[in-house]
Amino acid sequence: MKPTELTLLGHSENRLPASPDEATLETFPNCRPGRRFWITLDCPEFSSLCPVTGQPDTAHLVIRYVPGERCVETKSLKFYLASFRNLPAFNEEIVNRVLDDLITAMSPLEIVVSGKFSPRGGIQLTAEARYPEA
Amino acid sequence: MKPTELTLLGHSENRLPASPDEATLETFPNCRPGRRFWITLDCPEFSSLCPVTGQPDTAHLVIRYVPGERCVETKSLKFYLASFRNLPAFNEEIVNRVLDDLITAMSPLEIVVSGKFSPRGGIQLTAEARYPEA
Amino acid sequence: MKPTELTLLGHSENRLPASPDEATLETFPNCRPGRRFWITLDCPEFSSLCPVTGQPDTAHLVIRYVPGERCVETKSLKFYLASFRNLPAFNEEIVNRVLDDLITAMSPLEIVVSGKFSPRGGIQLTAEARYPEA
Amino acid sequence: MKPTELTLLGHSENRLPASPDEATLETFPNCRPGRRFWITLDCPEFSSLCPVTGQPDTAHLVIRYVPGERCVETKSLKFYLASFRNLPAFNEEIVNRVLDDLITAMSPLEIVVSGKFSPRGGIQLTAEARYPEA
Amino acid sequence: MKPTELTLLGHSENRLPASPDEATLETFPNCRPGRRFWITLDCPEFSSLCPVTGQPDTAHLVIRYVPGERCVETKSLKFYLASFRNLPAFNEEIVNRVLDDLITAMSPLEIVVSGKFSPRGGIQLTAEARYPEA
Amino acid sequence: MKPTELTLLGHSENRLPASPDEATLETFPNCRPGRRFWITLDCPEFSSLCPVTGQPDTAHLVIRYVPGERCVETKSLKFYLASFRNLPAFNEEIVNRVLDDLITAMSPLEIVVSGKFSPRGGIQLTAEARYPEA
Amino acid sequence: MKPTELTLLGHSENRLPASPDEATLETFPNCRPGRRFWITLDCPEFSSLCPVTGQPDTAHLVIRYVPGERCVETKSLKFYLASFRNLPAFNEEIVNRVLDDLITAMSPLEIVVSGKFSPRGGIQLTAEARYPEA
Amino acid sequence: MKPTELTLLGHSENRLPASPDEATLETFPNCRPGRRFWITLDCPEFSSLCPVTGQPDTAHLVIRYVPGERCVETKSLKFYLASFRNLPAFNEEIVNRVLDDLITAMSPLEIVVSGKFSPRGGIQLTAEARYPEA
Amino acid sequence: MKPTELTLLGHSENRLPASPDEATLETFPNCRPGRRFWITLDCPEFSSLCPVTGQPDTAHLVIRYVPGERCVETKSLKFYLASFRNLPAFNEEIVNRVLDDLITAMSPLEIVVSGKFSPRGGIQLTAEARYPEA
Amino acid sequence: MKPTELTLLGHSENRLPASPDEATLETFPNCRPGRRFWITLDCPEFSSLCPVTGQPDTAHLVIRYVPGERCVETKSLKFYLASFRNLPAFNEEIVNRVLDDLITAMSPLEIVVSGKFSPRGGIQLTAEARYPEA
């Protein structure tokens, strides 16, 4: 299978950040900075690598937040999440890191991140972290 | 495809407001102004334009409110929502504007507006705003 | 289609009250008047007429209540709800009237009435009223 | 409840045919008379009267057909179906009559009518008839 | 609401074809021209205008085909479908035209197009056409 | 995030084939070679790269086959499917290649491969190929 | 619990046939004896006794038939099915007997009876019989 | 149908208590008497007789409780519930009596009993009672 | 945890066959040997051991058959299926062996056995075998 | 069935602990010990033996906890849960023991364990325990 000819159609988007450290979470001004409202971002296609076996893990991530002065731009979020693709990382670390990185990027008033990972060995793990703590 | 003959059947309803600014949210008296009760309006066919790409966005809007002295008339609401059809607008702005316009039109005691937008790039965004804030 | 022969089989139940004013909500003694418990009546077949177009509206009504000294008899409730069949009435009025009539008939300690009306013009309306107010 | 004032808003649509005999199924030319294709009309709000008890029956009707030279106009279909509202009729007769009336009105190449009636006494009846017979 | 500043972010994609006549269905070579296999394109966000009332209609379109020498490119299909957005067109015509246009564009060995339109007046219409006829 | 210490726990499984060309589909003898029976392998976690944008695609693959003399070993299938992870490939090519590779590996009597890819731009593509052709 | 006072409200329906032998399946003339159409009767509340343990069994029965000259009357069917209530009978016998009794009562052109029994010991049994055999 | 031969297989369980008064709710010691935990018993096969018509009623009962010193034994609960089978009883009485009998039998710290009865005349009744009252 | 006192309640059923070779599939005479009808046995609680890892596998087995002269007795089937509990066996072998053993035990006219095994490593396997072959 | 040859493929994992007393719940350091977040472990394949009949019981266990200094390692949890496989144990004891053992192993800040057991005799039992008590 030689899809090289077709990749010539590829454009400038054609760069996957190698890790979350190399990705950038862009933001834009909140349209109603004085109103406390919720934004939910449903991301069913998350994937990373298991740090023990090196095999792919997949997860359904859900991010819910009350914006402060800024909102996260969804296209940069897509690139950021894609940057975990070849990173070995434990389930719990992923959820906590996404929470930390989003807090750093946009200083939300409130935020919850959950990750529902695909079952392994008959057990399915979900982790959920929030800021500020309940 | 020439549906001109058939549009002769069209009647006076045949005008889509060009934008929310040109639309009118009509109201009628609340039948039980002294009782605090909830009305939910489920609007699964909302559509607008993405301000970045110019392509259509679609959403499922849900409006819940406790009427004050007046209720919104659903046919005028249908025209009002249709007026976003060719408007470039961000998801968050749409939800907040519908909330603001309904507050202006009918002074509800309480109101919640949510918009669940169709996924783009593997991410699905929902925004929810309310008045007064919780 | 002449079903006259078959209606000869009809018996004394064969009278539909012409309006809620002509219907009677019968009650019977609560079997545990000293205990605060909930009864839910799920009525998915409600129908009335739209007061603007004269066309049928249909709704799924749900009645939840904590009985006081008496409970509503479900067969009389069926006749009562059927009496709205040819009545032009707004969605919000129906829900509030059913609430009022049930309060009058049986003096419940608590009661909630909701009506989920079929969509019209792409918008689906649900109204919910309760006594006493929350 | 005196909705008389509000019905003043009613317009010319405000006439419900008293029976199917008084209703008209209007048709319009099939846009592709040379192509054999299917149209499905899903009608979840049908209601009639039980010829034995005089009480309302409700049903979910589904009409599927391959048009010949003409298609049924859906607004006239809505009025036609509403005309059964106060007609005492057995479930089986309703489904067969709707089939017969649609055949007469538009001479479809093929047509199936099913009616799923709400349960009575713990038994739920569905009838389905087609033309031509399989 | 003045999103003008943000639309500066818009790029060259920012042109919605005014009608299907102005849209182009691009194709690319079938990767297995000698194998008879099925491709399904699920398009839940279709919208057009009702030719009678001028109001928006929405539909869920599904396209299934066995490619011949060429496949339809999904981004051009997205633009093509978006071009119906401001076109007054009957439900049956839309389904048949999409079928005809896809046959013209890529000469599939077999193709089925269905459109499930949102309910109007309590009736929901679905149309399905195929080539070659069964 | 420095998971290096934890990856020390990793064992010999810790090698993801760089592409399908480097992966091996292992097989084992069919336990009932004389009986025509079906095996279904449901693989909801497939991922590859879009050859146009370089971004991840995800899909739900389903493989159904009637084994001949040999069956595919599911752990090797897992590694084989994981080898598409960083490969730019069109949806249609993936489904056809998986079909071809499984035919080569185990000579099934009959086999069907389908891939349901996550939506992009409001359109969701599914491809399905089989051997021998119907 | 002494509901004797309330049973005074009971009327002539107050007799449950002691067994299917004592019940009568009444019929009425088929409204379209010349058309081959299907009637489905969905009976989710069936109950009998296990002949081994004497404990209640419950089942969801579905009866589908093409009427000949006569249809089964659903109220008599309700009484007939209720007559199995205190009868010890094996699952397979029930389904076959209901089939036989309906054939005897109304001579349908075609009929299928299925019974989905509630699980016992982790196994759930469904039996389905038809006439004439496929 | 003469299942007498097969009932010879029946054993000592072959006695259905004639009424709840004749049934016994057996209990066994709570394994963690010092911990406040919940047990839910889902009983979808309940049946009794309507005191007005003498016809069978069916219901889905759910019992939730926090055990005190003792738990109810589920096999004796099965026999107890089966003892309502030929008892004429109103829906509300059944739910309240089951609650009362379980309180008497095992003195739970907290208990909720709900019964969802099958629809009659288009209305479906659910009753729910608890101890101690909320 | 010392459940010894409670096991004193255990009776003669307290023996799990150590393997399918030690289990017996009992049968009883078919009540309608001259009629071709289907019996479905849904067994969602099957468990065995993985022959590679020694860990438990679980599966949902479904058995469908047309009885000949005899039917399988469901309690003996429960014991037979439980006898796989500590047997190392491949998924495909289990389904084929259950098919073979049931053919031997009752000589059905037709039989289908399917087993849907719980996912392992992100892949879920289902096997289905039938007699006679289609 | 002689799977002996294939078990030669088995490796060191091939030991199922004979009881929970012989199993070990391994833990690893919590990656965010200062943050209060939830981990959910969904375990649908649990099985044990009924202490009364000796027959298998199956259950869907769900474990939710807020980690303290350590998290439970899911592979050791899988082995621990599998160790109940041949243990006679009451439903309520299982849920309480899993709770106790997890508290001992990792000292969580908060933990909830529920077990939904498969129905027996028409009754389905669920038990749920938590620490600290609500």
Ligand SMILES: [Ca+2]
């Ligand atoms: Ca955004």
Ligand SMILES: [Ca+2]
């Ligand atoms: Ca008032």
Ligand SMILES: [Ca+2]
């Ligand atoms: Ca309104």
Ligand SMILES: [Ca+2]
């Ligand atoms: Ca009542």
Ligand SMILES: [Ca+2]
């Ligand atoms: Ca034509």
Ligand SMILES: [Ca+2]
């Ligand atoms: Ca039409």
Ligand SMILES: [Ca+2]
């Ligand atoms: Ca080819």
Ligand SMILES: [Ca+2]
């Ligand atoms: Ca394509």
Ligand SMILES: [Ca+2]
């Ligand atoms: Ca295998």
Ligand SMILES: [Ca+2]
């Ligand atoms: Ca006839």
Ligand SMILES: [Ca+2]
């Ligand atoms: Ca009938």
Ligand SMILES: [Ca+2]
């Ligand atoms: Ca118990």
Ligand SMILES: [Ca+2]
């Ligand atoms: Ca026979």
Ligand SMILES: [Ca+2]
């Ligand atoms: Ca049997």
Ligand SMILES: [Ca+2]
């Ligand atoms: Ca920390």
Ligand SMILES: [Ca+2]
């Ligand atoms: Ca873990």
